[in-house]
Amino acid sequence: xxxxxxxxxxxxxxxxxVLVTTGGDKPNVFTCNRIASVSAExxxxxxxxxxxxxxxxxxxxxxxxxxxxxxxxxQTLSDFVGVVxxxxxxxxxxAKLKLEPATxxxxxxxxDCPVNIECSVERAIELDxxxxxxxxxxxxxxxxxxxxxxxxxxxxxxxxxxxxxxxVRERPTAKINTDxxxxxxxxx
Numbered sequence: 001x002x003x004x005x006x007x008x009x010x011x012x013x014x015x016x017x018v019l020v021t022t023g024g025d026k027p028n029v030f031t032c033n034r035i036a037s038v039s040a041e042x043x044x045x046x047x048x049x050x051x052x053x054x055x056x057x058x059x060x061x062x063x064x065x066x067x068x069x070x071x072x073x074x075q076t077l078s079d080f081v082g083v084v085x086x087x088x089x090x091x092x093x094x095a096k097l098k099l100e101p102a103t104x105x106x107x108x109x110x111x112d113c114p115v116n117i118e119c120s121v122e123r124a125i126e127l128d129x130x131x132x133x134x135x136x137x138x139x140x141x142x143x144x145x146x147x148x149x150x151x152x153x154x155x156x157x158x159x160x161x162x163x164x165x166x167x168v169r170e171r172p173t174a175k176i177n178t179d180x181x182x183x184x185x186x187x188x
Contacts, residue, residue: 017078017162019113020047022065023058024106027099029091030055031082034130035067043137045119048130054086059133063121064105067135068113069155070162078162104138114158116141 119135
């Protein structure tokens with residue numbers, strides 16, 4: 001089959017969507033699909049965040065974050081926290097998210113996500129459009145029913161993760177009606 005040359009982009013299929021909490025004692029939550037496992041020993045995760053985002057300053061100040069893995073049933077929640085800014089609204093209160101204390105850092109976990117990964121920021125690398133925050137994994141919380149015989153997380157047991165398939169670009173927020181998302185969060 002013939003191939004066509006495209007403009008450079010970040011095509012990667014599929015891309016997991018995670019919910020990241022940061023901010024220490026005054027937490028915020030945001031959606032992130034620029035995430036990767038970057039080291040096994042010791043384990044590290046990296047997330048990339050644009051400097052103009054509200055959570056960027058919180059990450060810089062707190063130097064910690066929690067990666068919360070949502071289930072497909074939390075797709076609307078993932079959309080909501082991805083398009084509403086914490087500068088103008090307390091997304092945690094609006095979405096009625098339940099927080100749980102982390103064990104190693106100050107930033108809380110999202111209780112309704114089946115897997116939570118506590119990270120302390122080890123390095124921040126300035127890239128052209130984003131800052132890459134490299135987090136040293138401090139603790140992993142996982143629902144018992146998601147563990148396989150080896151004690152490892154098997155996300156298939158949570159009926160998968162939230163994925164956004166397609167070219168990863170800045171989300172066209174004009175196509176998402178935030179009022180509709182707020183109504184869905186309230187169960188209307």
